[in-house]
Amino acid sequence: MITVAGIKRVLxxxxxxxxxxxxxxLVPGERLTARKAVTANEPWYQDLPEGADDREHAYPSVLLVESWCQAAGVLAAWDLPNPDVLTGQVMLFGGIADVVFHHPVLPGDVLVHHVRLVRSFSDTVIFEGEAAVDGRTVLEIGRVVMAMRPATELTAEQPAVSTKEIG
Amino acid sequence: MPGAVSPVRGRPEPAADGAGTAAVLVAADEPVFPGHYPGFPIFPGVCVVEHVHLTALATLPKPGLRLAAIESTRFLSPVFPGDRLEVELAWQEKDGAWRCRAVAGTARGQAAAVRLRFTEETEEGEL
Known part of the structure; x- marks a missing residue:
């Protein structure tokens, strides 16, 4: 088991x-199972109007995908952790395909992400899998393409005004 | 849909001419930035997809559609705090399913190409 402190050493x-x-x-280079507990205490729920029904409390679809992709990121980076985005090699998502949302996920649900590494090239890794709540599939991920790139590629694209801010 | 649960606070403003475009400012105080990433704020790719999703919801061709699938997304360049994000979106109906194809971009060029599929509320999507 890897706790959140261990995850923060990787992501x-x-x-x-x-x-x-x-x-x-976690089986390096092969597969990973991870979990994320959803709670109404996350900042996204702050502006939800009083009287919203269960459906309106559904966890944002794109964050289900983000959570799954971060789990894939742990698998990708396990052998070469780099929790700093400003140096070394950083993980960038190049593309996502065939993501299907089956059921809403609500506060109190625990997402269980199943990530499988499909193919690995020199600097690109392809994943697939699904996420389940209480054994029921809520999310299918057909393909996620992750590329390892030098951090300088990213920092070079940052507009000048923001570069000043990070000094 | 102000007040909906969403990782982004800004809301795309659809163009008045109904041409299927919308624009939104990615404000520096968006709640995702402190954690993505500390010392180097980049607007998460899924939040660009969320702005396409919100633009789609603001221009629904018929009521009652909800997001069923992200058919594809290609991330082409990063989005930073202060960027103005423009979304160009076109709806298409085929075999009873509604799809939208969109490109989101900043002043520096295309940021993402996105295809979403929507469905009418059905039992499969029930709680």
Missing amino acids: PHRYPMLLVDRVDD
Whole structure:
């Protein structure tokens, strides 16, 4: 088992965008099972009007995908962790395809992400899998393509005004 | 849909001419930035997809459609705090399913190409 402290040694994501809580099983280069507990205490729920029904409390679809992709990121980076986005090799998502949302996910649900590594090239990794709540598939991921790139490629694209801000 | 649960606070403003375009400012105080990433804020790719999703919801061809699938997304360049994001979106109906194809871009060029599929509320999507 890898706890959240271990996950933070691998991923650069932090609150409120660290969306993996625990890794239950990891076979390097092959597969991973991780979980994320959804709670109404996340900042996205702040502006929800009083009287919203259950459906309106559904966890944002794109964050289900982000959480799954972060789990894939743990698998991709396990052998070469780099929790700093400003140096070395960073993970970039090049593309996502065939993602199907089957059921809404609500506060109190625990997402269990199943990530399988399909193919690995020199600097590109392809994943597939699904996410389940209480054994029921809520999300299918057909393909996620992740590329490892030098951090300088990303920092070079940043507009000048923001570069000043990070000094 | 102001007030809906969403990782982004900005809301795309559809163009008045109904041409299927919308624009939104990616404000520096978007709640995702402190954690994505500390010291180097980049607008998450899924949040660009969310702006396409919100633009789609604001231009629904018929009521009651909800997001069923992300058929594809290609991330082409990063989006940073202060960027103005423009979304160009076109709806298409085929075999009873509604799809939209969109390109989102900043002043520096295309940021993402996205294809979404929508469905009418059905039992499969029930709680």
